[in-house]
Each structure stands twice: as C-alpha cells, then as structure tokens.
Amino acid sequence: MNDLTHNETTTPTEQVADRPVVRPAVDVFENQDEILLVADLPGVTSESLSVDLEDDRLTIHGRRAKGPGDDARLLMGTDTAWDYRRAFTVPDAVDVEKIKANLEDGVLTLHLPRHERTKPRRIHVKA
Amino acid sequence: MWFNWNDFDRHFTAIDALRRQIERGVGPGPGRTARWAEPTVYDxxxxxVFAVDVPGVKADDLTIDVHEATITVSATRTPTAPEGYATQRSERAAFEWKRSFTLPAKIDNEKTSAKLEHGVLTVTLSKLPEAKPRRIAIA
Incomplete structure (x- = not known):
C-alpha cells in the first residue's frame, strides 16, 4: 500500500544531452491524513521545476542554471549545470486531485493527502 | 637544484586536483543522491563571486566573514520531522558547515554583498582597486 515510502521507480533511461542528472535528497513523512515529501532542490526556481503525475508515477524534475556567465573565470568548483530528477510510485490511497506543492529556499514540499475513504477510522462497539 | 619547495607544492597541487577530479567523477550522476555541494568561485x-548550495537554510543560520583575502562561511541546518508525522525516509542530512577560502586578491569589505535565493547563497566580493585588472595604454 505504501509504495511511496518503500518502492521507488528509478529511471533506467539515459540522457541525450550531456547534462548530469542528480537524485535529490528526499525525506518522506506520513501521518493519518497525508504523506509529506520534502526534497532538496537548491538553485531550482518554480519556473524550472516540474512535478508530473502520470498514472501512479510521480516525477520531480528540476533544472538549474549554469554559473554567472561566460566572461567569468572559474577558480574553484564545477561549472556544469545539472538536472534533478526522481520518480516515485504514489499509493492508491492518495487523492491525486488534492496534491499540493510548495517550493521555498530551494526545498520542495509535496503534500499528498489520503482519500477520505482510506483514512483509518474506529468503529464504536455498542454494548 | 632538485630540492625545491616549489616542486613539492606542485606535486601536492597535482594530487589535490586529481582527488577533486575523482570526486567529481563519482559526484552528481544518474542514480546518485546529491551530496553537500562543493562551492564555486568565479573571477x-x-x-x-562565491556560491554554495544551502537548501532550507534561513539567513539567520548563515554567517559570512570577510577578512583581507579570506572569506569564512558557516551554515547550519537541522531538518526535523514535523510534529505528528512518522518518518519513512530520511536522506536530507543535517549539517553544521564552516569553511574558509583564501582568494587570490584582497577584498574591499565595504562593497561585499550577499544574497540567498532558491537555496543558493551567492556572495559578491569586490576586489580592492589595486587588485583590479587594468590595461596599460602604450604612449
């Protein structure tokens, strides 16, 4: 039931462009109401980020830009821009219509609420 | 004379460069989880222009000190599980990071500016006038 937290679909495909692809570090939390996914995506803006849901496959894809420009000389570090990409299988219990995403300080927070009908409930036993 | 400290320095520099290249080779790539990024410095x-990734770090948790040609940056982050949630996956590391970098020229303290945008800290360090490149006109 809890695919998002246990199984992960990786992308075995290779990129055409010579642009490294990095798996962002992800935290997953859950409670009775929702699953919460938190991903580090530094340098990614809301314009360069896409969160796609196709069937039960949730893909996070963020592009980050290169350094400050061509006339600048690199003294330290790497000059390459890279993509963040990671895919997850969303469990059936998630109400895909109500998924909410928020990007702040380079951190993406995805709220995946559970369907009302799949929420655990306690049945009162009458005496 | 074969015994020359510059030769030693050169070899150590070469070893450092090689180590960095190896790290880069095993760095960002398909199927690998991003690590705490290496800062970049541009001239x-x-x-x-000094830049480093600090996702999720607020301005209050950052310090930048500039002294002559040295910049010291520290950043702390402690991601915690939100109240009432169970943790299923925990990859986003906490960090307490402090590093100093010596730049090739002295910095004008008055003209240093820093911004924190989309989880990236960028510090622009103006060179002192005597360190700026100049073109000599031929009379």
Whole structure:
C-alpha cells in the first residue's frame, strides 16, 4: 500500500544531452491524513521545476542554471549545470486531485493527502 | 637544484586536483543522491563571486566573514520531522558547515554583498582597486 515510502521507480533511461542528472535528497513523512515529501532542490526556481503525475508515477524534475556567465573565470568548483530528477510510485490511497506543492529556499514540499475513504477510522462497539 | 619547495607544492597541487577530479567523477550522476555541494568561485575581473548550495537554510543560520583575502562561511541546518508525522525516509542530512577560502586578491569589505535565493547563497566580493585588472595604454 505504501509504495511511496518503500518502492521507488528509478529511471533506467539515459540522457541525450550531456547534462548530469542528480537524485535529490528526499525525506518522506506520513501521518493519518497525508504523506509529506520534502526534497532538496537548491538553485531550482518554480519556473524550472516540474512535478508530473502520470498514472501512479510521480516525477520531480528540476533544472538549474549554469554559473554567472561566460566572461567569468572559474577558480574553484564545477561549472556544469545539472538536472534533478526522481520518480516515485504514489499509493492508491492518495487523492491525486488534492496534491499540493510548495517550493521555498530551494526545498520542495509535496503534500499528498489520503482519500477520505482510506483514512483509518474506529468503529464504536455498542454494548 | 632538485630540492625545491616549489616542486613539492606542485606535486601536492597535482594530487589535490586529481582527488577533486575523482570526486567529481563519482559526484552528481544518474542514480546518485546529491551530496553537500562543493562551492564555486568565479573571477569576473572586478570581483569574485562565491556560491554554495544551502537548501532550507534561513539567513539567520548563515554567517559570512570577510577578512583581507579570506572569506569564512558557516551554515547550519537541522531538518526535523514535523510534529505528528512518522518518518519513512530520511536522506536530507543535517549539517553544521564552516569553511574558509583564501582568494587570490584582497577584498574591499565595504562593497561585499550577499544574497540567498532558491537555496543558493551567492556572495559578491569586490576586489580592492589595486587588485583590479587594468590595461596599460602604450604612449
């Protein structure tokens, strides 16, 4: 039931462009109401980020830009821009219509609420 | 004379460069989880531009000190599980990071600026006038 937290679909495909692809570090939390996914995506803006849901496959894809420009000389570090990409299988219990995403300080927070009908409930036993 | 400290320095520099290349080779790539990023420093003539990834770090948790040609940056982050949630996956590391970098020229303290945008800290360090490149006109 809890695919998002246990199984992960990786992308075995290779990129055409010579642009490294990095798996962002992800935290997953859950409670009775929702699953919460938190991903580090530094340098990614809301314009360069896409969160796609196709069937039960949730893909996070963020592009980050290169350094400050061509006339600048690199003294330290790497000059390459890279993509963040990671895919997850969303469990059936998630109400895909109500998924909410928020990007702040380079951190993406995805709220995946559970369907009302799949929420655990306690049945009162009458005496 | 074969015994020359410069030769030693050169070899150590070469070893460092090799180590960095190896790390880069096993760095960002398909199927690998991003690590705490290596900062980048650019020289654009007038100034140096220092940038480092600090996702989720607020301005209050960052300090930048500049002294002559040295910049010291520290950043702390402690991601915690929100109240009432169970943790299923925990990859986003906490960090307490402090590093100093010596730049090739002295910095004008008055003209240093820093911004924190989309989880990236960028510090622009103006060179002191005597360190700026100049073109000599031939009379």
């Amino acid at each position: 654009n003539g007038e100034s140096y």
